[in-house]
Amino acid sequence: MIDIKECSKSFGKIKAVNQVSLDIGEREVFGLVGSNGAGKSTLLRVIAGILKPDGGAVSIDTLPVYENREAKEKLFYISDDSYFPANYTSEDMTAFYKNYYPAFSLQRFRQLTEEFHLDRKQKIHTFSKGMKKQLMMILGICSGTKYLLCDESFDGLDPVMRQAVKSLFASEIMNREFTPVIASHNLRELEDICDHVGLLHKGGVLLSRDLEDMKFHIHKVQCVLRDMEKEKELEKELEVLKIRRQGSLLLITARGTKMEIMNRVQAKEPLFCEIIPLSLEEIFISETEVAGYEIQNLFI
């Protein structure tokens, strides 16, 4: 488990990460979302042991990460703008990483590069941006580390490749201890892959929730009730996060299971009633609005 306790990091007068506390569990895909400048990359670099936190602590499986080889052997960091030494081919990179990651699987690497149609003997500087991202993903997966830290790694991948990488993650999680941590400013990009999402804003964590848990406990229902009395009763009975009226149609986002909400609505004998699927973005907006933040503009 990655344990981040009251971690802070400043660059001069700018507080990039401010008293962040997070737990990243095992065998789950953790999404770290936030707008540009929210502190996602800085937090990832702190987790990767590149930056020393000014305050707080970051530990991986109880080991402090900064300047700790043992802890760092458990993670692989993929930067948003990855660097490859000059004139290196994919095979050179494998040899390079094999020095540092003893569990690096050459066989898996060969298999994956073939699946992704990457030429192992081609100089990396001739690769496209997307190909470099794919290569880094493959190298990260083949390194055999428990944690894979990806900074905006899906940016630049086409939908097919994105899907392929997601499948790869799923297969790795199934087969071994593997926890990808994906930082992105795009919630929609993470929606169908993350198990857990942490939202960063201005260096702090707004919320960190399990996605299934959130989806299970927040629902949106649209209904038409017979009179205003019943509407008011329903509003009181439900834990409403958001309520909106479109003519006679009432749109309610409320906390609770599907069954609980539907039972309460049905009890008011509506003329029409149905549950509408909530996007991750909508869940976040609803949650954060409750917390007093207006973050609609944070997401693309």
Add this chain to the structure above:
Amino acid sequence: MKSRIYSSDGAKAAKEKYTAVKIISKGQTWIPVFFFLGFLISFVIVELLYFGNWFGAVNPMMEEISILYEGLWTESFLYTGFVVIMCGAVINGVQSFWYLYSSRKTDFYHSLPVKRSHLFWQRTGIGILYYLIPYMLMVFLCVCVGAARGFFHLKIIGMALMMCFLHFLLYLLMYFCTVLIICVTGNLLMGALCLGGLMLYGHMLGSLIVACRTIFYDTFYMERYGLLRFLFEYASPFSLGRNLLEQYGGGDYAAIFIAVICVTSAVGMCSYMAFLKRPSESAGRPMVYGLAGITVKFMVVVPCGLGLGLIFYMLPDSGERNVWGIFGIVLGTVLSHGGLEVIYHMNFQKFWSKTHHLVLAGLLIAVCAANYQMDFLKFDDYIPKQENLKAIYMSIDSQIGVNMPIVLKKENGSYSVLGAWTSEEAVLSGEGGVGEKTLQAIKEIVEKQKREKENSSQESINYYRNWGVPAERELPVKYTLKSGREIFRIYKIDGESLCRLLAALYEEGTLKEHQMSFLTMDSKYLTDVKGTFASGEEYSLFQEETKKYEEILDAFSKDMEEASAQELLVQPIAQLSLEYTFPVYENTYTSFSNIVVYPKIFPSFKRTVAILKETGYPISMEKVSLKKVNISYCAGAVSCSDEMEPLTYEDEAELKKLKKALLPSDLTCAWIPKEEEIYVEYYLEGNDQYAYYGTLLSDSMPDFVRKDLEELKGK
């Protein structure tokens, strides 16, 4: 069985290390290639060139070539290899650590599961491999080439190993300096500036101090000692390395060798710590550590302000020098401070930021400038206390009139001549240290100089600050304190003060011994004796009777021994010219093949004078037949030009009076008062085509000449 297991593990580890080096070295093979070519040229090619020259000579002597070949290993290879090593160390340091200037690369390398300390030593180790493998190969090849030519013995191997060690030490010094600079700077511009600064700062600051001291201090002597020596000879890795090699060539290198080891260790440790503590996010910042940035700023701004102030101070001929100097100081301080702030922030709008640093630097510069102008630290007045003084040395040269070479006889019977007046054997103080009279004479010189400075006009001070004082009035002095410290001064000195000083040195010091030191040379090497007599003419003496050589040497020795200080400080009546010639390749090998000494003969030297009288040449001006005397006026910057008509005296009565004052130039001595602003040439009866040069004694100068000279000056 165990050993098999261990060897198997060892082989595996070695293979892993080899693979790691191979992978990390990808794309960097040009570095060992650079070293390979560099060492090929600086060792093997140089050796072949030398061999070509030596064996190409007519009748090459193996013994001589063997000595020269050893010189290759103790000198030539050291310097040629040194240049390659310095360049290679910088290249290696930059190649290994300049990823720190890029945020992307820093993230890549610092995210790897490896400790910074391991990263540091891994990169340093690979750099050493790049350097050491080509180096050892080329040195081995060099030894083989020498062996093929017939020069191979253990001594050569020893010298080669010592050279390898010295070069390796210097490689580490330059490498760690480069790494330290990369670790404390965050971008290429600052890195390059700091590296340039590291190489040049000592010389630049030293030159500035020399310029300031030369202009503002009257007693400053341009000799590298103390701080100046440190700045010029030890303040950069290049000069430190060069000095180590120079002193190694000279044989006395233990102190500097230890110093270089200490400096290399210290720089290595600093670079290691700077690397470990360097925050990864500092890539791109001009200076990584705030304190280093401030230190560098003050190290640059203070000399810049002072330097520009000095330039502006020197621009006007007179008058408003101080005003221009202050203007230069302000301009230099503001420009250098602002320039550095712009570089630090990469923003022109930051020119005026950190004004408190600007004010502090300005204050420091003002203090330095005021000290140079007012001499708060009493530089010009400084004379060591007698109880602290161990020895005193002076440059008593031909201008003063006692320039006798100090000849030393070595244990093996050979001779050497002291080249420098500052060397230990040239000490002028006696066994009991520096005597009271000597110190008192120096004090009087200093006080007199101070009084003259106070009395002189600002114009004359400006004149001297621009052009310096006349050379014949300067006496460089070196004080050696009991603490081992050396201090140099140069004094403007007149005849009267010099006379007192020389008298003290004759009485309390070793001046007489120095003047007699040439007598230690075996008289069999004396091949020619000449004499300059009262007429100024030089004659060869005793050509047919060389046994007289010993006679005159013996007479001179006894006369000199018996002479009192006062007797040695009168007007000499003649000068001998004694030439000693030595066979070059003999057991009594000397550092010179011939030497000529010019001892002066004083009236009290009865034995010597008696021998000289036998020659019949005139030892008094009374016996010289003058035909004509020309006197020209020349003073200060006004040189004796052909355009100015000289005063000419041909009248017998005038010439008779002139004889009392006339002195041939070879017999002049600085302690005898003579007319300074005239130039005299005279002609002898029967030889009126040839002009002799001389001067006139102040005490006996005829009134008519003085009157004529006044008229000439008026014109």
